Amino acid sequence: MNSSIINSVIENFRQALISGVDQVENSYEIYQREANYAVSYDDYFDDWAQCLWELLVERTICSPLERITVYGAGSDYNPNQYSHVFFQEVEESHEIICRVKKGLTAVDVITGKNVELEEYQFMRFSAFDGTWFKLSRPFDHVQLDERDAFGGHYQQILIPLNLVEFEVIKT
Template sequence: MEIDKAIKIFVDFLNSSWTIVYQLLLNRDYTSNEDSINDWLQANWELLVERKVLKVNEYLEVYGEGADYDGISSRITDSEALPNFKVIVKTKNGNSILDVLNNEQVRFENVTFNKIVGFKSGFYTLEPEFKYVLITDDNLELERVVAISDIEFELERL
């Protein structure tokens, strides 16, 4: 399966499961438990995306903040594995697209994929509806948020 299709299915998975799973990941006082949420996201990224698009002994870079499950690694399934692939974000047809976080049209030249996000009240959120991508513009060291519908995902070997 292509990475673009796998990530877009992962987005559907997040949108359909988030409300149910989020209740289980809260602290006992019903506050957000970021460590548990990041562990869950990383585990599902590894199992649902990484294993679907890569071969045995091939690994993606950590998703978002990664897991805090194992102190020596940000991975869940193989704590000693080092990434040998990364997700590349490209605009469709090389066109400029709207960065909704900074409210400007942008072209991608050197960006890093971070994670899938929602967007509300002018800022990205970790809640549905997940239909945006948080990236870092490495040229400007600036966070950007773009609509998934405007981009394509590709793999690059490290």
């Protein structure tokens, strides 16, 4: 695992999201018109983002037997078996976590409250529309989901990207 370059590798991934989202939206419109069974845009986007994640992040920092937890909801292209696109037989061994940059405080833009990032897991990059997150440019916020939530009810938070840095930990 080459974790020393994680922040630059993730920024490269985010830039790929920014530069490619228009093409994904256009492709989805065509797909929706032509497909007999069209999945939601979010599912379509998640499949694309998971492919990028595995190519631009995992392949850059992981050895062949290492795997990072899925990006966002992962890929549902093959929903009966895997959330990963490539090397599906390799088990997840590492997780990307967010840490608050030194001297700063993590504030959830949805609630306006300070939060402890250790209680949440990194999910994806999103934008903030004033009340909630959305999968669109500028992907300048980090969406995190509450860890160890019971009964399927969990809190989602949205933190401005400029408040965090990324780290890789073993799961």
